[in-house]
Amino acid sequence: MDDLDLLITxxxxxxxxxxxxLDIGIKNGKIAILAPQGLLNTAKKVINAKGGYITPGGVDTHVHLEEPALFGGKGRSSDNFETGTRSAICGGTTTIVAFAPQAKTEGSLLEVLKETHERARGNCYADYSFHMLCGNPSEKALSEFPELRRQGISSLKIYLTYEALQLRDDQVLDVLYSSRKEGFTTMIHAENGDVLNWMTKKxxxxxxxxxxxxxxxxxQLVETEATYRAIMLAELMDAPILVVHVSSPSAAAHLRNAQTRGLPVYAETCPQYLFLTREDLDKPGFEGAKCVCSPPPRENSGDHDAIWLGLSNGTFTVLSSDxxxxxxxxxxxxKKSTLSVEHPNGKFAHIPNGLPGVETRLATVLSAGRLSMQKFVEVTSTNAAKLYGLYPQKGSILPGVSDADLVIWYPSQGKDGALTPFTLTNSMLHHRCDYTPYEGQVLTQWPRYTILRGEVVYDHEGEGLQALAIQAPKRSDFFIVQKSAVSIAKPLSMVSINGLPPVGMGGDQFVDVDGIEARVASAGSEVDEHTAVGAEVSVTAEALNVDLVANLFVLSDRG
Structure with missing residues (x-):
């Protein structure tokens, strides 16, 4: 084929x-052909991958950009759509899914979607789509689900915490009911808002x-309880959910159990739960604020190991940046907007929650070397594209079908052309934020080239961002329509997560949304659900030495 636009050998x-x-031939922004090495010879441009891995462009489906204030504090995200997608491209992510957020005071989801389109249109370097963020599931908002679906939206996020966004259980059921009817996937931030508010006051x-x-x-109990509750509400509605940014091994155990029972329950985790611990919150002065996110970084490397295991064995469907x-x-x-004379080290409850991570997501995880290359592609690209209706246009390398979104990595360590290990600093990054929580981490990989729709948009060795500006100008047609979700394989066996036994939940009732008839579905377990879950929570609490009320008094003695 001598009419190829780009050939990667x-x-x-x-x-x-x-x-x-294999060699990859690209034409008109699409994967045109995969051929044995050496079979294809000519193209308008040729890139020698030098023995490096070539993966589908990253798909990051949890990205907050240029959102209006929803939480009542002073914090405002530092990245807009331009700087955030620029950062994504430089880290190998070619598609992001951001949020169109609805506050509790707003009635229409369609209106906030329109406003979010206006902020993004013509300002994005990467392809993008949106999740709705539903803070007010009013009758009007719920009635708009069919039109949202027609406009290419198939997912939304709700919260079980944050006073400004927290939904009651009956509101969660309203959302799940409508989502089930219209084919939406509901993302759930699972922390018990009432418990953490009580803890904060104490x-x-x-x-x-x-x-x-x-x-x-x-x-962790705050996350574990809310995760279990989210699963039960979803089972009641027979509706698909994805629990976002899971940090707790015990929450992961509940998710694993639900998956092995055949429920449409998916899970997401993030790099901060693989690399950061609560010790990062205890840095001198106010430095710990850099790592304040929710859920917070957990106790130690044992928790990290459990999350890595969940990625490897399929408990976690996607690895996003949040x-x-x-x-x-x-x-x-x-972050420093919370400082005052009275509280020179700030007040944790008022510190803006969140971390930068869209640019570092792929390189930090790949450099860690704890996932196979195929699993790495699965959780950072393919599964996200499948879950949110972007596959096979995104997240795959299928001739004639997939967009030519690719990352060419450096050859593995020890091979000719390998990247010299380097220490990450914020000055190397392209986001609009004055720090990275991964400062000082030694990395062995970084994208050598990022290719979007057949165009080289990032060249780490040569033009760098100049290529981004010259070859991939910001366009208005980068919005990707979400279609129907594609089936994703679920775990078939219950396994121990970080030493915690699999949890039996017994039989439960769920609502047949189509017929509005309750029926009993047996999960094939004779274990009483309350006994089993209580036993797991007890193990978790003992392992972490978390006696919530007693520890408040211990902490008061420590100061």
């Missing part, structure tokens, strides 16, 4: 299911307000 092509030494009464107490106010950056030094809208 001498690479190892990796998808979620295969790995092979800590504040003891003047325990430094950044490190953010983790104390949100123990990119939500706030400048550290900015005293007006950044």
């Amino acid at each position: 001498n690479g190892i092509v990796v998808t979620a299911s295969d790995e092979a030494k 800590l504040e009464a003891l003047n325990l307000v430094a950044p490190k107490y953010h983790a104390t106010s949100r123990p 990119h939500c950056p706030f400048d550290y030094e900015n005293t007006e809208i950044g």
